[in-house]
Amino acid sequence: MQKINRKYILPLFLLVQIVVVKTLGRFPAFIEEYYSKGWYEKIAWFNRTVFGSIPFSFGDIIYSVLIILLIRWIWMNRKGFFKNWKTNGLTVLSWISVFYFFFHVLWGMNYYRIPLHEKLNIEKEYTEEELIAFTEKMIAKTNALQLQLSGNDSTAVNVPYSNEEIFELAQNGYKNLPQALQEFQYENKSIKPSLLRYLLSYMGFGGYLNPFTNEAQVNTLKPNFTLPMTTCHEMGHQVGIGSESECNFIGFVTATHNEDLYFQYSAYSIITRYCLANLEQIEEGKGKLYFEKLNKGVVKNYDEHEAFWEKYHTPIDTFFEFFYNNFLKANQQEGIVSYSKFVGLAIGFERVDSVQ
Known part of the structure; x- marks a missing residue:
């Protein structure tokens, strides 16, 4: 032979x-x-x-x-x-x-693994009316936190913590997880500012989990109001969540259950952006109607975020968006669009939580 x-x-x-x-x-x-x-x-x-x-x-x-x-x-x-x-x-x-x-x-x-919505027995789909009601609630939360943190409605929120302080504080949200999510407790912190943060910026990534060392890498060049939510998201990958929408959901829940107001603002401001984008997908101009209800300080944070990614926008990030989109599709996900799907999880989780 x-x-x-x-x-x-x-x-x-x-x-x-x-x-x-x-x-x-x-x-x-x-x-x-x-x-x-x-x-x-x-x-x-x-x-x-x-x-x-x-x-x-x-x-x-x-x-x-x-x-x-x-x-x-x-x-x-x-x-x-x-x-x-x-x-x-x-x-x-x-x-x-x-x-x-x-x-x-x-x-x-x-x-x-078993999808999170099946474990929680929640429905990911939602009606337009539910999305509108949820968006209005998120806008109210975001505006209130921005006003409380900045002192007026026209100043952007600036997180006054070092990167290491953010990484330390992020663990508190995982300690306060709701009972239904207790299995995702976080132990042994391994969160790092990525040494390749400039490369990540040009690739269009806010962070990533290194699957070989289980280190959560955070792109600390990003506007700092986004870093608490990004950190909580990457920690979600560390506790064994593969789906990007589920990690966004876990990141949102842990950040909003963190006693620190900057973490709460990071989560509420980010989910509000996704809600507005989803409304815009339903009907052009619909998201804009609710965008106008945001405080000027919140809008300044959004402008800061957009300006950052525009600064690093090149054909490189377009290529990696295409590559990563297909990578996600090959691994049981819906591509880049899966990031926004966590809005459905948040609405469904709130729907079930309000009944209990």
Whole structure:
């Protein structure tokens, strides 16, 4: 029997992995019990214990080294790169195979756990009337907090904390989680300002979870009124939530349950933006009607946010938006649009909570 050439082993293993992952993904209850609440909790605890004590982002260092090695490999093989397409293609597939394996073993299978709306027994869909009522409530909350924090309705909110203080305070919201969400308690802080924050800005990312070290990376270049909510969102990924809409929801709940008013303002102001965008999708001009009800200080914060992303807008972030959109779709999500879906979770959770 002829032996398989070693250069084919990892590419073939990639195909096997894809089949196994997609097959197991059809059994969310199995993933929930044995991966998310079993293996993942143990490996996440270990990684956050090890890497959380390191004062800088170890995961960013790993990525930086890998990027340098990739550039070096491309440069070394630039001559005849496409002529040797078979060898080079197998090399690329081998590295993808290794990445795919560790990604899913260390974190990625959380994409396939039981959806949060099923656990909470809530309906994600909502009527236009419910969205309008919720939007008005969020606007009232946002305006009240802006006025309280700024002293007048025309001054933008500026969070007076250092990055480390924000990371420390973020844990308090997870300690105050409602009973229905108690399983997402957070332990062993491992939250870092990303060393690659300029790159993240050009890519259009406010933060990310490093699945290999379980460090939550926050893009601290962003306007600081957004950082509390962003931090709580990335911590959601750390406690085993894969879905972006669910992480936005958990980020919103933990930030609003934080006793710190700056955290509450960050959450309410951000969900209000999503509500207005969703109203605009229903009918052009509808979101604008409610936008005009916001205090001028809130609008200044929104302008600050828009100006930041406009500053870093290049074809690079357009490419990564396309790439990440398809990555999410490949992992049981609805693409970039899934971020806004957390409004439905928030409305549904409030609907159930008001009945109880």
